[in-house]
Amino acid sequence: MLFTSWAFLLFLAVLVPLYYLVPKRVQWIVLLLADAVFVGFAGVRGAVYMVVTIVTVYAAARGFDALFRRQRETVAAMKATHTKEERKKARLGFEKKRRAVLILCLCVNVGILFVLKYGAAIGRLSAAWLHTPAFGADLTLTMGISFYTFSSIGYLLDVYRETIPAEKNPFRLALFVSFFPLLVQGPISRFDLLGRQLNAPHSFSGERFLSGALRIAWGYWKKLIVADRLLVAVKALCARPAVYRGDFVFVEMLLYAACLYADFTGGIDITIGIGEWFGVTVEENFFRPYFSKSISEYWRRWHITLGEWFKRYVYYPLSVSKPMRTLSQKSRRLGVGVSRRLPVYLATLLVWALTGAWHGSNWTFLVWGVLNGVVILLSEEMKPLYARFHARFPGLTNGACYRGFTVIRTILLLSSLRLLDCYATVKEAFSAFFSMFTTWNWGAVFRGGIQSLGLSWADYGAAFAGVLCMFALSMAQRKGPIRKRILSHGTVCSVCVLLLLIGTILVFGRYGFGFDAGQFIYNRF
Amino acid sequence: MKRTVLKIGGVLLACILLFGALFAITRLLMPKYRETSVEGSLTAEYYRDTTPHDVLFIGDCEVFSNFSPVTLWNEYGIPSYIRGSAQQLVWHSYYLLEDALQTETPKVVVYNVLALKYGEPQSEAYNRMTLDGMRWGKAKTGAIKAGMTEGEDFMSYVFPLLRFHARWSELGSEDFAYWFKAGEPVSFNGYLLRTEVRPATETPLPPVLKDPHLPETSMAWLEKTAALCKENGIDLVLIKSPSIEPYWYPEWDADVAAFAEAHGLWYVNMIEQNDAIGIDMQTDTCDMGQHLNVYGAEKLSRWFGSELKTRYALADRRGDEALDAAYRTLTERYETEKLRLTEGN
Numbered sequence: 001m002l003f004t005s006w007a008f009l010l011f012l013a014v015l016v017p018l019y020y021l022v023p024k025r026v027q028w029i030v031l032l033l034a035d036a037v038f039v040g041f042a043g044v045r046g047a048v049y050m051v052v053t054i055v056t057v058y059a060a061a062r063g064f065d066a067l068f069r070r071q072r073e074t075v076a077a078m079k080a081t082h083t084k085e086e087r088k089k090a091r092l093g094f095e096k097k098r099r100a101v102l103i104l105c106l107c108v109n110v111g112i113l114f115v116l117k118y119g120a121a122i123g124r125l126s127a128a129w130l131h132t133p134a135f136g137a138d139l140t141l142t143m144g145i146s147f148y149t150f151s152s153i154g155y156l157l158d159v160y161r162e163t164i165p166a167e168k169n170p171f172r173l174a175l176f177v178s179f180f181p182l183l184v185q186g187p188i189s190r191f192d193l194l195g196r197q198l199n200a201p202h203s204f205s206g207e208r209f210l211s212g213a214l215r216i217a218w219g220y221w222k223k224l225i226v227a228d229r230l231l232v233a234v235k236a237l238c239a240r241p242a243v244y245r246g247d248f249v250f251v252e253m254l255l256y257a258a259c260l261y262a263d264f265t266g267g268i269d270i271t272i273g274i275g276e277w278f279g280v281t282v283e284e285n286f287f288r289p290y291f292s293k294s295i296s297e298y299w300r301r302w303h304i305t306l307g308e309w310f311k312r313y314v315y316y317p318l319s320v321s322k323p324m325r326t327l328s329q330k331s332r333r334l335g336v337g338v339s340r341r342l343p344v345y346l347a348t349l350l351v352w353a354l355t356g357a358w359h360g361s362n363w364t365f366l367v368w369g370v371l372n373g374v375v376i377l378l379s380e381e382m383k384p385l386y387a388r389f390h391a392r393f394p395g396l397t398n399g400a401c402y403r404g405f406t407v408i409r410t411i412l413l414l415s416s417l418r419l420l421d422c423y424a425t426v427k428e429a430f431s432a433f434f435s436m437f438t439t440w441n442w443g444a445v446f447r448g449g450i451q452s453l454g455l456s457w458a459d460y461g462a463a464f465a466g467v468l469c470m471f472a473l474s475m476a477q478r479k480g481p482i483r484k485r486i487l488s489h490g491t492v493c494s495v496c497v498l499l500l501l502i503g504t505i506l507v508f509g510r511y512g513f514g515f516d517a518g519q520f521i522y523n524r525f
Numbered sequence: 526m527k528r529t530v531l532k533i534g535g536v537l538l539a540c541i542l543l544f545g546a547l548f549a550i551t552r553l554l555m556p557k558y559r560e561t562s563v564e565g566s567l568t569a570e571y572y573r574d575t576t577p578h579d580v581l582f583i584g585d586c587e588v589f590s591n592f593s594p595v596t597l598w599n600e601y602g603i604p605s606y607i608r609g610s611a612q613q614l615v616w617h618s619y620y621l622l623e624d625a626l627q628t629e630t631p632k633v634v635v636y637n638v639l640a641l642k643y644g645e646p647q648s649e650a651y652n653r654m655t656l657d658g659m660r661w662g663k664a665k666t667g668a669i670k671a672g673m674t675e676g677e678d679f680m681s682y683v684f685p686l687l688r689f690h691a692r693w694s695e696l697g698s699e700d701f702a703y704w705f706k707a708g709e710p711v712s713f714n715g716y717l718l719r720t721e722v723r724p725a726t727e728t729p730l731p732p733v734l735k736d737p738h739l740p741e742t743s744m745a746w747l748e749k750t751a752a753l754c755k756e757n758g759i760d761l762v763l764i765k766s767p768s769i770e771p772y773w774y775p776e777w778d779a780d781v782a783a784f785a786e787a788h789g790l791w792y793v794n795m796i797e798q799n800d801a802i803g804i805d806m807q808t809d810t811c812d813m814g815q816h817l818n819v820y821g822a823e824k825l826s827r828w829f830g831s832e833l834k835t836r837y838a839l840a841d842r843r844g845d846e847a848l849d850a851a852y853r854t855l856t857e858r859y860e861t862e863k864l865r866l867t868e869g870n
Binding site for chain 2: 006459462491495496499502503507508509512515
């Protein structure tokens with residue numbers, strides 16, 4: 001059930017009133033049933049994987065709870081009769097059991113994700129390199145699996161670390177794992193932030209409903225007016241890498257930057273808005289990312305929940321893990337700087353490689369991830385150099401022009417890296433990138449080339465106007481959330497804005513017969 | 526309390542304004558079919574003619590191009606109308622007839638059989654041209670549901686803005702000129718007048734048929750149409766209009782003939798009557814034998830009117846004041862247009 005389908009709008013139109021009509025104590029059950037319908041629409045296979053995740057994660061988390069309780073009871077009982085060493089040994093015994101349960105559960109869930117994500121690619125590689133019969137061609141990702149698996153693992157690790165208690169009711173955990181708006185493209189949520197809200201009773205609030213509607217409409221606006229329009233040109237450019245080179249690649253970089261932003265943030269806006277309709281605050285996934293002055297800042301503002309997840313559950317544990325500590329100690333003879341940096345840098349590169357791999361099985365994603373890590377580390381290494389430069393030319397670096405330069409530099413840099421997302425192979429992506437410096441066809445784009453990409457001038461005009469609106473809104477948001485300001489002007493004003501958004505989507509959106517108002521780009525990850 | 530009322534009033538006003546604006550925008554964006562693809566206007570024009578019709582033609586381009594209701598009236602006093610549009614498929618024809626029967630009951634329904642060769646929906650564009658102009662009701666709902674192509678959805682018929690919204694970038698002067706104005710009808714009781722002469726130079730070789738028979742789906746719709754006529758006491762006549770292309774296969778002809786015989790209907794393949802009618806594909810066609818021009822249409826209508834009169838004892842309705850007045854106006858418009866187009870050629 002696509003967000004952009006009539007079926008989905010009908011689904012919401014039935015669900016929202018139903019949610020508030022039923023007694024509050026069963027609201028969460030209505031949501032859970034809605035999740036089941038949504039997941040069911042996507043196919044039985046996906047539902048089965050999801051049930052496996054829910055069951056294993058629930059069982060493991062409850063297992064942790066039981067082991068903690070038994071550990072405490074045992075250690076308490078041993079206090080009078082056993083030595084400290086014996087008590088420590090008993091504690092370690094329980095820890096071992098918990099770790100075994102954790103590893104088993106992680107193996108099952110990461111295993112499912114791994115097989116579905118990389119099974120087909122491994123099958124192809126095996127056939128090409130080892131000449132085995134090809135296998136895994138029918139292994140495809142089921143809806144939302146990358147997102148709910150990560151959310152579930154986050155919950156599991158939080159319970160393992162005793163950050164949160166295990167949920168006693170398996171169906172309430174199921175609601176957190178399967179909450180339908182988040183299955184399309186995230187955000188990756190935490191149980192302590194979302195799970196409790198989903199299970200809590202909610203009263204209807206007109207203002208919250210209007211606020212959610214504004215957010216949803218803005219999401220559709222970005223998706224249908226800007227993203228789906230620009231995607232046509234981006235697809236055309238990517239499809240013929242041998243033809244579209246030089247300045248076409250530059251245009252492609254910029255179009256894809258705008259397209260991906262409108263698509264991903266649009267989808268998240270819809271998700272957050274739907275969450276508001278059910279009285280749930282879904283975490284923000286973006287914070288005006290294209291205003292970042294460096295790549296590392298950009299990654300703190302783009303797909304925030306994925307970055308946070310990796311930081312919380314991979315980067316920090318890895319940085320302070322025993323092997324890293326050993327490595328740090330052993331590298332001391334190379335100097336304090338090296339010994340301090342080595343574990344951090346290794347962990348950073350590993351996390352970025354994993355981030356790349358999370359996006360897909362293609363080598364392009366892995367290279368993209370590692371390159372992001374390399375750029376971030378290089379920036380870190382060059383900080384003293386920048387500091388010296390800034391100290392030398394304080395007037396040059398303090399002005400708005402310099403800030404603008406850093407923002408544009410970041411956009412160009414991340415857009416260059418994103419070329420790896422556009423092309424089928426690493427070679428094609430690098431070839432396209434370097435063609436910008438070797439193929440001097442500047443102007444060919446505007447001498448008719450751009451019109452061969454499936455869009456008319458009117459379409460480019462509409463997309464450009466859309467991008468300008470998004471930019472203006474981002475600028476305005478620096479003074480505070482726009483929706484709050486609109487809502488503060490009263491219901492009538494808010495309804496007018498909402499109707500204006502709906503009206504412009506209806507006329508200028510790319511949907512209906514002859515258009516492919518399809519799935520969100522991030523849904524394929 | 527006052528504030529709440531004001532708030533609700535404001536929201537209602539905003540909604541009314543939005544719906545008003547969307548209505549106006551929809552009117553603007555919908556194709557007007559005035560200068561190009563004029564066939565798209567035909568379905569809606571039927572409702573503008575309030576006179577009763579003894580004969581109703583049903584079918585595709587082979588009826589709206591080949592029969593002249595003006596000739597039928599002036600020669601025989603038969604009031605008639607053509608409910609045909611481009612690539613009007615069999616289920617469309619059924620529902621357009623059902624729709625017409627809501628307001629009138631003709632004595633004879635003349636059904637062109639060419640579209641029987643299509644058992645599946647063909648083209649979204651033609652679907653829209655046939656259906657957008659139809660008045661809402663059970664018949665229209667049925668017609669839409671019966672033949673949507675892949676990617677079409679019912680909602681876009683209810684709210685045509687959902688289908689035609691992208692036309693904002695291709696609006697032309699006719700869109701503004703006919704935004705809220707219907708303008709003069711483009712047809713003459715459903716007949717599209719064409720005066721060009723483009724002789725048929727050769728008879729193209731027909732492709733070999735994979736299946737020699739007409740699709741079962743089509744025959745089932747024809748069956749339904751026959752039943753509908755019978756139910757309403759209407760004589761159904763099956764015709765194959767004269768044309769060189771598209772090729773009308775003898776196997777198809779046999780299927781229709783068998784159907785007609787089984788149901789006691791008159792079926793006439795006019796291709797075989799060319800000499801009797803006097804059709805000359807060197808002078809009477811506007812597109813090398815696919816459709817007749819006005820000269821061919823008048824010849825065909827003269828011949829067919831005589832057949833109808835003889836076989837179905839249709840009364841000469843000339844002398845009926847209302848009909849006389851309506852057809853006088855129609856004839857004047859027809860002759861003026863014929864002259865204008867002839868001079869234009």
